[in-house]
Amino acid sequence: MKYQRFVALGDSCTEGLDDLLPDGRYRGWADRVASVLDAPGFRYANLAVRGRRLDQMLVEQVPSAEVLEPDLVALFGGGNDVMSGASCGQIARRADAMVRAVTSFAPTVAVFTLSDISQRMPFAWRMRPRIEALNDAVRVAAVRYGAILVDVADDECVRDSRYFGPDRLHLSSLGHRRLAGHLLSALEIPFDSSWMAPLDGVAAPASLFDHLRWLRDQVLPVACSRSRNKLIGRQPGDGFRAKRPQLLPLA
Known part of the structure; x- marks a missing residue:
């Protein structure tokens, strides 16, 4: 399918943090996907704002996205909900509300699970139940509302530090490239296969x-x-x- 109006929603990951261009601007997975979709007539918007939770995206980003009448929306969020200390129930309800809202106006919607950051951060095991609650809610909502699920929670790269930036939370350039590859694969759109190629060697512990x-x-x-x-x-x-x-x- 040929997409002409692509809108990305989310937080700092959708903005592209830790995927720097030579001029200091951020690139990120959404920009990389847009570069593959680019063709005459193609338009791209990225409404991501760093630090935003799902409930904030619902009132700030979703109305703006609906006005743009996209034929493809990609939503990557929930990390700030997990880290803010929201309950598992709150996170699940926010994820459901976001997917329901976006699928109400966009014909094709892609949603993502999150990898388990507790594997990369000491003492972060306390966040694991909230991450699992988010991912379970995203999976259920994808089926319920007809969204495309990009399930990267168990991707083999989540244990390789080279896919993540210095804070161990945001993706590195390699991680953004791989995430873009996962989305394009889910959309069945050809792209550079090197984006998904395994890295040489093993990252030092x-x-x-x-x-x-x-x-x-x-x-x-x-x-x-x-x-x-x-x-x-x-x-x-x-x-x-x-x-x-x-x-x-x-x-």
């Missing part, structure tokens, strides 16, 4: 020093920033705009 440096450089600054924002009533993502708010030619 993280040492105790690596874990301590990760805590110092990645975890503590984010924790401090979130605490400050909470004190002043600021939500993650406040002040940021959608990456690509209008349907425009890729170039």
Whole structure:
């Protein structure tokens, strides 16, 4: 099928964090998918805003997406719901509401599961039940509302640190490329097979020093920033705009 109006929804992963272009802008899996879909008449919008939860996307991104009348929507989100401490029930209801809303106006909708970040982060095992609740809800909603499921939860790459950025949460360029490949495969659209090729060798296991440096450089600054924002009533993502708010030619 030929798609002409592609809209991506989500958070920092959909924005493309840790997939840097030479000029400092972010690329990401959605841009990579758009580059494959690109053809005369093709238009692409990316409404992602870093830090946003699913319930925020529902009221901020979904109405904007509906106005654009897309023929393809890809939704990647839920990570911030998991990390914000929402209950399993809240996360499941938010995921269902998002998929129901988007499928009500877009003829083709693709949704993603999340990989288990607790495998890459010390002490993150507490988030595993919420990740499982999110993924279960996404799978059920995909069947219920007729969305295409891109189930990457058990992808073999989730245990390879080379697919993730320094914070072990966001995808690296390799990870964004692979995620784009998974979506294009689900849509049955040909693409460069090297995007899914296994990496050579095995990633070196993280040492105790690596874990301590990760805590110092990645975890503590984010924790401090979130605490400050909470004190002043600021939500993650406040002040940021959608990456690509209008349907425009890729170039």
